[in-house]
Amino acid sequence: xxALLRYQAALFAGSHRxxxxxxxxxxxxxxxxxxxAPILDAYGWAAAGLLPIAVWLTRICVTIEPPAAxxxxxxxAGPGRVHLAAVLTAAGAALLLALGGAxxxxxxxxxxxxxxxxxxxxxxxxxxxxxxxxxxxxLGIAIGALCNRPVLRSTASAxxxxxxxxxxxxxxxxxxxxxxxxxxxxxSADGTITVPWLPFAATALIAAAATAATCALSSRxx
Amino acid sequence: MRLDxxxxxxxxxxxxxxxxxxxxxxxxxxxxxEGSNGSGKSTLLRLFAGIxxxxxxxxxxxxxxxxxxxRFPAALPFTALGYLTHLGRVHxxxxxxxxxxxxxxxxxxxxxxxxxxxxxxxxxxxxxKVAVAQALLAEPRLLxxxxxxxxxxxxxxxxxxxxxxxxxxxxxxxxxxxHDPRRLAGLADAHYRIADGRLLTTAGGxxxxxxAAAGPRVVIEAxxxxxxxxxxxxxxxxxxxxxxxxxxxxxTGLVPGAAELPGHPEVTVGADGTARLTVPAVHSDALLRAxxxxxxxxxxxxxxxxxxxxxxxxxxxxLP
Numbered sequence: 001x002x003a004l005l006r007y008q009a010a011l012f013a014g015s016h017r018x019x020x021x022x023x024x025x026x027x028x029x030x031x032x033x034x035x036x037a038p039i040l041d042a043y044g045w046a047a048a049g050l051l052p053i054a055v056w057l058t059r060i061c062v063t064i065e066p067p068a069a070x071x072x073x074x075x076x077a078g079p080g081r082v083h084l085a086a087v088l089t090a091a092g093a094a095l096l097l098a099l100g101g102a103x104x105x106x107x108x109x110x111x112x113x114x115x116x117x118x119x120x121x122x123x124x125x126x127x128x129x130x131x132x133x134x135x136x137x138x139l140g141i142a143i144g145a146l147c148n149r150p151v152l153r154s155t156a157s158a159x160x161x162x163x164x165x166x167x168x169x170x171x172x173x174x175x176x177x178x179x180x181x182x183x184x185x186x187x188s189a190d191g192t193i194t195v196p197w198l199p200f201a202a203t204a205l206i207a208a209a210a211t212a213a214t215c216a217l218s219s220r221x222x
Numbered sequence: 223m224r225l226d227x228x229x230x231x232x233x234x235x236x237x238x239x240x241x242x243x244x245x246x247x248x249x250x251x252x253x254x255x256e257g258s259n260g261s262g263k264s265t266l267l268r269l270f271a272g273i274x275x276x277x278x279x280x281x282x283x284x285x286x287x288x289x290x291x292x293r294f295p296a297a298l299p300f301t302a303l304g305y306l307t308h309l310g311r312v313h314x315x316x317x318x319x320x321x322x323x324x325x326x327x328x329x330x331x332x333x334x335x336x337x338x339x340x341x342x343x344x345x346x347x348x349x350x351k352v353a354v355a356q357a358l359l360a361e362p363r364l365l366x367x368x369x370x371x372x373x374x375x376x377x378x379x380x381x382x383x384x385x386x387x388x389x390x391x392x393x394x395x396x397x398x399x400x401h402d403p404r405r406l407a408g409l410a411d412a413h414y415r416i417a418d419g420r421l422l423t424t425a426g427g428x429x430x431x432x433x434a435a436a437g438p439r440v441v442i443e444a445x446x447x448x449x450x451x452x453x454x455x456x457x458x459x460x461x462x463x464x465x466x467x468x469x470x471x472x473x474t475g476l477v478p479g480a481a482e483l484p485g486h487p488e489v490t491v492g493a494d495g496t497a498r499l500t501v502p503a504v505h506s507d508a509l510l511r512a513x514x515x516x517x518x519x520x521x522x523x524x525x526x527x528x529x530x531x532x533x534x535x536x537x538x539x540x541l542p
Contacts (some may be wrong), residue, residue, distance in 0.1 A: 014299025066295035072356055075271035075289030075366065076312050078410060132427035218276040 004085035040188035041107040043129025048099035051136040052166040058144020061090035081219040100134040118191030132180035138203035150221040159194035176202040223247040227279035249384035251428040257416035290370035294353035313360030327355035367398035391484035391508035425432035443523040484508035
């Protein structure tokens with residue numbers, strides 16, 4: 001599995017297909033987080049942007065290998081494990097972006113509530129911000145896994161499905177990603193920190209189930 | 223490995239590409255699969271390789287497997303050596319060992335000069351050599367070749383023929399599809415034909431087979447260690463160089479009979495105890511290796527190519 005992860009990570013890094021989502025996320029952060037922005041709002045913004053980015057990264061990782069090369073690796077390691085390595089590579093890349101986003105928020109934001117009157121402790125705020133980011137990453141990975149090969153194999157259906165699902169799950173109140181982000185942003189009004197444990201746990205379960213299902217499917221719907 | 227009632231179709235309502243395939247896949251065997259275009263050969267090979275799962279039925283006991291596709295894509299951001307090292311690691315080898323074997327196989331295929339070339343810049347034939355090397359470097363127990371010879375130059379085709387003989391000599395199984403009926407003709411242990419989704423066993427004796435079986439052969443004259451005469455045969459299996467995670471097995475017992483030797487040589491023993499082993503030329507390297515690495519080793523007295531053979535094998539019928 002380590003060898004597979006190394007192979008997939010090298011594929012991903014060497015292909016440079018990661019550049020557009022990474023640049024897109026950087027632009028998203030630069031546009032949305034002004035210097036001196038309230039810290040919890042900034043964390044909420046940084047987390048929300050990660051969801052569609054994680055969907056995009058997952059699509060890149062599971063479609064990066066041409067079929068013949070994937071078959072060579074799959075004959076050796078099993079198609080399920082090859083698919084798992086691809087999804088984990090996407091998760092690792094999204095996690096790196098989440099850490100980068102948190103660092104950017106720490107540098108630029110102001111540790112106060114939205115009206116700049118109540119001080120917000122930086123460490124708990126960062127924990128809440130990172131967990132919200134992780135919840136968005138995990139939900140994005142789940143969407144990305146379910147909206148691409150082996151479930152949806154044509155680009156014409158995979159890309160619109162992934163986009164619509166990402167937007168809906170960001171906006172709909174029932175979504176754990178939405179709950180995590182909303183918790184941060186509403187808490188910012190009076191400086192209270194809501195640590196999104198529940199959304200994080202829910203998205204972890206969803207991502208694990210979606211990944212397991214797609215790995216099991218990968219040998220049936222090459 | 224065993225295929226039990228295996229069927230495959232694509233999509234819920236798709237037509238059955240393969241139906242009710244029952245097959246016991248033996249070790250130390252070369253299996254040829256034939257069929258017209260679109261008959262399901264590639265589907266069967268992908269099932270063999272474990273890339274696809276059967277829709278119905280089960281495949282059990284698959285050994286360590288490697289697969290060579292017909293066309294290997296260049297769109298990977300690696301050099302030839304870098305890709306092969308990655309795949310070697312996926313096969314369970316350590317990095318330096320994977321790189322060493324990758325270099326060795328590229329050299330065998332005459333592509334050593336391309337080790338540092340990005341895959342995207344390789345010619346079709348050279349990237350096919352990389353695809354073949356990828357499968358061979360970890361010495362798999364099951365090798366699945368889907369028209370792997372396509373695109374290779376004649377020298378590389380011959381190297382692949384010999385590599386197939388080596389895999390079989392090491393006790394492995396090789397399953398292949400190729401459009402050239404002369405490919406490894408006369409060497410396959412079993413022939414299968416796919417027709418209407420069924421896998422049929424066919425007799426291997428096509429016309430091409432017959433000519434090839436009488437065709438290029440090599441005669442090896444060897445003397446066994448004292449006490450092994452008249453004929454007891456060296457250990458059938460040469461010491462197996464195995465991948466990192468597989469314990470090395472070294473057969474110690476003497477196997478009676480020559481049928482177990484690479485290439486199933488015809489053996490005649492002279493009065494002085496010299497054995498004359500006649501094998502198809504593709505298997506000569508594997509047979510020599512088996513003889514030389516047997517415990518105790520055999521002494522090779524001479525290797526005769528039929529063209530230069532001053533004393534034709536008495537078993538061969540005289541030409542009319």
